[in-house]
Amino acid sequence: MKYFSLPRPGAGLVLGERDVPEPGPGQVLVRLRGWALNARDLMILKGFYPKPVKPDVVALSDGAGEVVGLGDGVGSWSVGDRVAATYFPNWLAGPGTPEKTADDLFGSLDGTLAEYAVFPEDALVAVPAHLDYAEAATLPSAGVTAWRAIVEEGGVFPGQTVLTLGSGGLSAFALQFAALAGARVIATSSSDEKLERLRALGAAETLNYTTTPEWGPAVAELTGGGADHVVDVGGGGTIGQSMLAARVGGHVSVAGVLTHEGAADPVLVLVKQLTLRGLTNASRETFQVMNRAIEQSGLRPVIDRRFGFDDVAAAFKHLESGTHVGKVVLEAP
Known part of the structure; x- marks a missing residue:
């Protein structure tokens, strides 16, 4: 499978290939189909991000896709489910704490810019049925934070x-x-x-x-x-x-x-x-509440431009230009 990683902040993304991972106990294998870019990603790429970023980290925090494999003991998901990854995998509910927000995707943990990735089963949410994968990928950071600002807080x-x-x-x-x-x-x-x-x-x-x-x-x-x-x-x-x-x-x-x-x-x-x-994102519970509201209202995220998985450099160039309205996304062929 293909993936993009960052050897170190400021070094630029590197395309690599490795075997599709196997889900362990309590883990879910997801074939990722849509990704969204954020201003935070640019900060990490340029070396301006204030929190630690692990070497050779897989890029991007926001991704959505289809469940294709289940580890032992997983009971909350089935093969074929459409899901998105949560930005803070350990922040399940309630107020944020240092413990809940210590680990983040494309930071201390590998991110989503890969064709396949494994996640803990409780670090995923079901995405609204009317959204495609690229639209669903816009939700974990921008959507959840905006929902918290407008509705929850x-x-x-x-x-x-x-x-x-x-x-x-x-x-x-x-x-x-x-x-x-x-x-x-x-x-x-x-x-x-x-x-x-x-x-x-x-x-x-x-x-x-x-x-x-x-x-x-x-x-x-x-x-x-x-x-x-x-x-x-x-x-x-x-x-x-x-x-x-x-x-x-x-x-x-x-x-x-x-x-x-x-x-x-x-x-x-x-x-x-x-x-x-x-405000820095929110809990998985908040994400789920927001998704119910999006599904009931039929709201669709605003997407400015869509790029292919291999066109991530062009996508970041467009994001950095500041000419966009809404989200810049990547999608699988």
Whole structure:
């Protein structure tokens, strides 16, 4: 079977071949058919990721496929089941703890960018029936984190206002989930063309942050006081404006760090009585709840471009260009 590994951060991916693994006791063999790329993957490839990454790690954290083999004692899956791998295999339910989040795919553990992989049986979830494998592969990181920000932690309800930043996969999911909850969504982007696409996804209003660099006060004015919820993915470069955009008593979810430069006045947290919550994925239980909602609503992830398994270099180049709306994915022939 083919697989892509990273000898060390900054070295570039290497295509290799080895035997299809055999599932051990309590393990499931999955033929992977779809994969999704994340900004975190780029950080690891470039050597900027703050957590340890094991040498020769198999790349990517997000993948979906079909169960093709079962180890002894596996009772929760059958051959032919359609599944996706969980980002944190040991975080099954409840709040995250250091023990539950110590091991992650494409980090301390091998990732998913292989034709076949084995997983513990409780490190998989069933995927919504109406999604293809590439669509299902978008769920483990961007989908789950956005769901936690909007639903599990945010508790968004009809009539509230949600601000999403940019057009990447997590932000697109946050927009979709907020619209599904009946919220009014305001979206930002650097491109009027992207803003048009975000409006088609359900954004009620949009702001171009290139032409409106002080978009935080602009959102506050547009909403008559500020957004109830802000999903920030920019980090240091955006958190200050996000705090200005939030209403008094508002909720800011810090779900990504694309930039480290910038400054935020902590006095705003006090004066506006803000809740800032850092989010790094969620539990398997949360993933399952989200999937039920996706299946019942018929929601489909936003995919910008699809590449073949062997075209991973081109896929990463497209992701890094920042021209995408939604997810960049790979799929098997």
